[in-house]
Structures are given as C-alpha cells and as structure tokens.
Amino acid sequence: MKDALARLTPLGVMVLALLAEGDMHPYEMIRLMHIRRDDRLVTITNGTFYHTVGRLERAGLLAEVGVDRDGNRPERTTYTQTEAGAAAVVEWVRRELPRVDRPAEFRVALAEAHGLERDEAVTLLAERRAALAELLEAIETGRSHALGKGVPEQYLLELGREELLVRADLQWLDATIARIASPDFPWGPEETHSDRYLAQRKAARQ
Numbered sequence: 001m002k003d004a005l006a007r008l009t010p011l012g013v014m015v016l017a018l019l020a021e022g023d024m025h026p027y028e029m030i031r032l033m034h035i036r037r038d039d040r041l042v043t044i045t046n047g048t049f050y051h052t053v054g055r056l057e058r059a060g061l062l063a064e065v066g067v068d069r070d071g072n073r074p075e076r077t078t079y080t081q082t083e084a085g086a087a088a089v090v091e092w093v094r095r096e097l098p099r100v101d102r103p104a105e106f107r108v109a110l111a112e113a114h115g116l117e118r119d120e121a122v123t124l125l126a127e128r129r130a131a132l133a134e135l136l137e138a139i140e141t142g143r144s145h146a147l148g149k150g151v152p153e154q155y156l157l158e159l160g161r162e163e164l165l166v167r168a169d170l171q172w173l174d175a176t177i178a179r180i181a182s183p184d185f186p187w188g189p190e191e192t193h194s195d196r197y198l199a200q201r202k203a204a205r206q
Contacts, residue, residue, distance in 0.1 A: 061085035
C-alpha cells in the first residue's frame, strides 16, 4: 500500500474515485470527467488516461471485471475499484489535504474530501489553516525585512501577490471549516441513484 500510495498521481486518484461510483470502462470515465469539468483539476488525454489505468491495475488498485462490445465499436474493458484502491484514495486525501506546498494535489484532495468523515475533514483543514498562518507570518517577515534593507518594491511584487493569496486562502478556509463543521451542511458522497448522477452516466456512455 505504501509504495502504491507514493506512486499515486492526482489523475489516478480521480480515476479511483470515479470507480467508487460504479464499474466503468475508460471511455466512459473520460467522458464523465469532461462532463463534470474535472479537466479543470487534471490534464486528461487518452494516452495518459489509459497509461494511468494500466498502472493502477498493476498496483492492484483497480481490477478488470469484463470486456464488452457495442455494435461496431471496439471492445471496451470494464474496471472496478478494489478494496486497496478505495483505501488508497482515502489515505492520499488524508496526506494531501493539510499540505500547503502542493497546490495541484490539494485541489484534487479537496474535491475528494467528502470521502472522509466530517470531523476528520475539519481536523485536516484546520491543520492546513495553521500551516498557512505560519506561511503568512514568514512572508510578512521576509517582505518587511527586505523593505527595511532598502530592496525596491519592484523586486517584491511576486511576494506581495503571494501574501494576498495566502490571506484570501485563510479567509476561505475559516468560512469553509465552519460550514463543514455544521451538521446542516450536507456531507458525504452523493447517492449514486440521483437523477443528476444517472443523467451524467447516461451521457458519458453515448
């Protein structure tokens, strides 16, 4: 598990998360990710996608459950998520959610955070908030020190931008942690028989 987790990419996590909703073939998964605009979070190309599926299968995180052919279309292999795959997604999200040094991974972890228990998600995001607060203090101290040394502000523009972004992230986290902590905030995976889910799956199969 440890080795598989170390090699798990953001795209691999999203593939496994899709299979938690039901068995699918890669063509359906690609279509569904585009329908849901998951391509905002990860780059999706056919070659990379099929390579990722192959790696996940070799790692035992997903498994082949059948091959079918629809009319004159090529054969399509259907995959299912294994118990190891389900556990790997949860562990990956736990690892990435509190980190502040991997923004691309954090976006995917946040998108899949609903797979955690509510209290655990709140705790991990609170850890992230603490790390961001430390980062903000370091940025402020560094910028103040540079100005005190006479460094022209034109050389500190990027640092100023980073400071503003971290402040905004902290404000967003404060509001989001409070929302998730509230029992009135819906939490957990959406029911897979919902009308929206069924419509998306039907569109992805066409």
